[in-house]
Amino acid sequence: MKTIANLWTLMGHPIAQAEWPLEWKLDAIAEAGFDGVCWGPSDELTRGAAERGLIFVGGMASGDAAAFPGILDDLKRSGTIDVNVQLAHDETSTEEALQLTLSLMELAHSLGLRPAIETHRGTCTETPEKMYALADAYEHATGEKLDISWDFSHFAVVKHLLPQDFERRLLVRPDLIQQSVQFHFRPFNGHHVQVPITRLDGSLTAEAEAWRPFGKAVMRLWLQGNHDSRREMFLCPELGPVEGGYALESFPNSWEDAKRLREEIVAMWDEVVAEEPARKPA
Template identity: 65%
Template sequence: MKPILRHIANLWTLMHYPSRENEWSLDEKLQAIKEAGFDGVCWAPSPELYEAATRRGLIFVGGMASDQASAFPGLLQDLKQYGATHVNVQLAGDHVLTAEALQLTLTLMEEGHCLGLLPAIESHRGTCTETPEKTYALANAYQQTTGQLLPISWDFSHFAVVKHLVPDNFVKRLLVRPDLIQNAQQFHFRPFNGHHVQIPITNRDGGLTKEVLDWLPFASALLECWLADNRNHEREIFICPELGPVEGGYALSTFPDSWEDAKRLRLEIQKLWNRLCSMDC
């Protein structure tokens, strides 16, 4: 048995693409995602997305954001109805402290599991997991209460910016909970440095930027950490090259084309995976 890498594109990358005036239709976006070699797509559920993704054989990783437990049943039912199993959850606001976040998480997990869904709490700015301290406090409280590891959808870019890290200490400062990393199945691979949550992938000549070359050893160490406990299991890992457009507030106006960069990043992630798996997988 071997682990399986699933490449997931986020429709966010294709927001107003290639321009606001001439934005691709949903069908055009999903066709481009399929042709680029992605296995699936992440977004909020809808009947249109479900039909078009299913027709192309694309996995649907659902997305939701809420701070109201009363909204969970409806959101989760929609995700279930429109084909999700794994769900990326942006939970509550940054003002929410651990005790309240824990109660929301317990409710979310119970209701999601009853529907056969696998929610994972994303580490994300503006939410109850916006910092490493808040994320690990929630994870610890969840484990103390349930005896289980908290399912997390990891995006380390936010933590790196909060702490103003440098590439030399990415691994030391970010891979501090191997148990939570190895338990996870959702990862957002948006290259970052200590001051920019998103950096350009390619130069004008088509080569990789120095910033990405500085980030790749961290990505490799992260995959190696995950594989250390999953190498001999037929378990899926869902990796999203989470690149946002200029209008999303993540890319700068001088950055290359976000979609073209996302496609290139998918190839680089596959190279890392192939190299690590060739060792023993």
């Protein structure tokens, strides 16, 4: 398991009028114990991540097939392998989304890239029904499972779910979860795609505690399908900043909460791994 920070969390940090330069942000990410960083490609980011031994997970957002070659070439030059993709728009039909996905995957795979289509509102995957329709259409067309970048918070809000229903309603496609390696691990509930992580005393909020069993269930399910693989799960405590509305003004600082959440994710992983029975040597 690898923990991946998203530069989005550090937008406007510590304040918009004196935002840290990229070098400071990368230093903070490495010092906090993250294994990697996710964002759009740039020479400065590629160089800075490599200097600090950080994995670089690329990011892209597009619904224009004509733009894919240039975007993917930039990502290839950045040295990334895994790419988080926000694809097209909420009005995009499944057939249109399938053609975009086929084009994207064919070109990306030829470059040695491994894109994963993110589950996200405002894109062609904004509901479970649209996501699974695309995944099934892709498998029918190619014979292969679709790599997904899972952000369960969007589905929880779309479906207005209570924490006790997260596992039953969100883990309905073990095959697609076990196929994937990218997961945005941000506590949420059925009303908010992001909730505060810590109280003033540093303890977890009730909302974060309520999400915790679900997070462990995702880890457990993924491990069940990947016992004999060398694949690693990339977990991103992707907390958004106040700008854009993911965090509210009254929330704790997003970066400080992301660091605390990373520690919690590591603890959760250790707990799940400890549940596993001892494996016999191959």
